[in-house]
Amino acid sequence: MEILAFASFVVLVIAWLLAPSRGNVIAVSRKSEDRKAA
């Protein structure tokens, strides 16, 4: 059980390293355009 618990946490850490890290520029600029239009 302890090994599974450790392993599951390690998997999460690896997932964070592999997860996308670039911001969503299109959505950000679209939101600011919406605000201007409002």
Next chain:
Amino acid sequence: MPTTISAGDTAWLLMSAALVMLMTPALGFFYGGLVRRKNVLATIMHSFFILCLISVQWVLWGYTLAFGPDKGGLIGGLDWLTLKGVGQEPGPYAATVPHQAFMVFQMMFAVITPALITGAFAERKRFKAFVVFTLLWATFVYDPVAHWVWGGGWLGQLGALDFAGGTVVHITSGVSALVAALVLGRRVGYGREPLEPHDATMTVLGASLLWFGWFGFNAGSAITAGGLAANAFVVTNTAAAMAALTWMTVSWLHKGAPSVLGAAAGAVAGLVAITPASGYVDVSSSILIGLGAGIFCYTAIQLTKRLRVDDALDVFGVHGVGGAWGAIATGIFATVAVNGAAKDGLLAGNPGQLGIQAIAVGASIVYSAVMTFVILKLIDVFVGLRVPESEEVLGLDASQHREAAYQI
């Protein structure tokens, strides 16, 4: 077993009751942030009103139905109507605290359970229908199921383990929420316009306060201020954290960004899942329970959305699925090394416990689904469940309460 009142146990239980009380307004803020600004007051009012309504219902007849002397394993007798006989001496459920302290601790559970359902019918339910529904649901669903599991009823006699309410609180409310969402139908504009949360900060604050109150919910359920309460406290915190990390990670991989609201919802899912197990499992198991909660609850919500069921604030995904996972996980991970008064689960060599847990889950699901459907249909005939479309578009704050949340 001592029969004299323990100052430590009594102080802890009363403090825990206060912590659980805080969870209901916290839930109001958790839900309030998730709705549009035209419905925030109405949503917070659901929780606040239930705190008042069930506080009175519980002392008049709720407590005796749930915990009164057993009648056939199904319901409590009326011996303690209006709390007659429930005084300062210990009662049959807790030998070291006043019966009134035990009663008021249980009251806070009865309060928050129907409040959880309100997230499913947010932004469209008539206030009068909500009032009648809450009173009927507490009386005909919560009180009997609480008796079955905790009041000496048939599930307790069968040996079902539910430390703090996986079946009694979360499965009943989560399944009832799904039924309510299906019976009421989708909100105006669902799928055609964004129904976005109006204040994510309010939701994160609500989730944090829920987490804080949950220490009373789970660790308080030990009733005594000792090692079992400490274990429940630690596994509660661990599972909440692990589920929040898991949910955020899954949403990050699935949708490309680590969601803040996802982390908040994940924490709540972990708290839900550890609830029935918190007095029976160790820390390593709580990490796995939190991991499962993050994955299963997130997946359930995606599925619900794909099926276009408008469970507005994802009550079924978090509480129904999280509660069922927690109850089943109790049957897998329970160990007498944590709680000598309980039973081992599957991994400790007692596979039968898993079957008992499955029966408890199935019975809670079927009973709460059928009863909620009947109650809602009756209310629809006599009161009307939904506000008219024009009032829904205007918003429930204005149409139901004639007030506005913000003057800015």
